[in-house]
Amino acid sequence: MVLFCIVYAMYTRPDTRFAASSAILYFPLGIVNLILVQGSFYWLNCLWRVRQKKALKTQRIAPIYKRLKVLDLILLASYIPIWFLTFRENTINNAVIGILLWLFAIIEFINYFYYRLSYYAMGGLSLQIIRPFRLLFTGKAAKSQIAKEILLYKKKYRK
Template identity: 55%
Template sequence: MKKRTIKQELFYLFSMELFSAVIFWVVYGMWVRAEPWVGKAAIYYPLIVLIVILVQGSLYWLNCLMRLKKQNALDTQQIARIYRLFKIMDYGLLAAYIPVLLFTKSFSVVGMLIWLFAIIELINYFHYRLSYYTKSGLGLQIIKPLRSLISGTAVKSQIAKEILSVQKGK
């Protein structure tokens, strides 16, 4: 399989994150379309949080692509400030799911799984890289990132590196 160029890879990352956000919403919407919105906060809330995190990732990769193409892009300091705020906001949104569950007095296994996936995406964007391609390039590895995370050898994510570089520069 031919390797993608850096521009192709950044476009792929941008488009796939955005596509994932749309697909999650569409598929999930079709799955629960017969269900009324009322009382479904235990399901819809984590979905919205996940989509927000996926769109943030998509915008980050788009900015990297624009940087590479030398188009109007945010520099490292601007990105670091914005994504540091996104990180705080995302933690708040994830933590707010607990009061949502308590307030609505509802529980959803699917909602909890989506919430856990949102936490994994937050870790993947803001802390450690958790996505590695298989040798064929057609899928993602699961065991390698978990093993590296548990062993403490995980590689910092690109966003985490940018935030750290700006913090160290102060």
């Protein structure tokens, strides 16, 4: 996540780094970072649960992530008008990189809030790329851990 910010700062010129036209790049970069931070906090909380330290239980964390899911979805959808409004002021490279960052944010959003998209190859040396998407499109993908917690919360703790 920090690497994305460093690469962005190195890629852009100082005079255009935070110009309004750069929203085509830094808005999806911000969304990706936000989703990755949310996922990091979730897994940190899970680690604390395993280590039996002070951690949030499902009845506390599920409503938080249910709201974050809606916020992320709104941010992802709001990029579409931003892209169209700033497209003319940008180069084709910026537009393409912005779309790629946005697609990466969508993949991470699906990975954290809907279906597990990270599967390891034999021996755990690399991530698989084709298998998760095949499982997703055939409807056989496993629910993500956050999605499971939200479902558990809806079934068990909600009145």
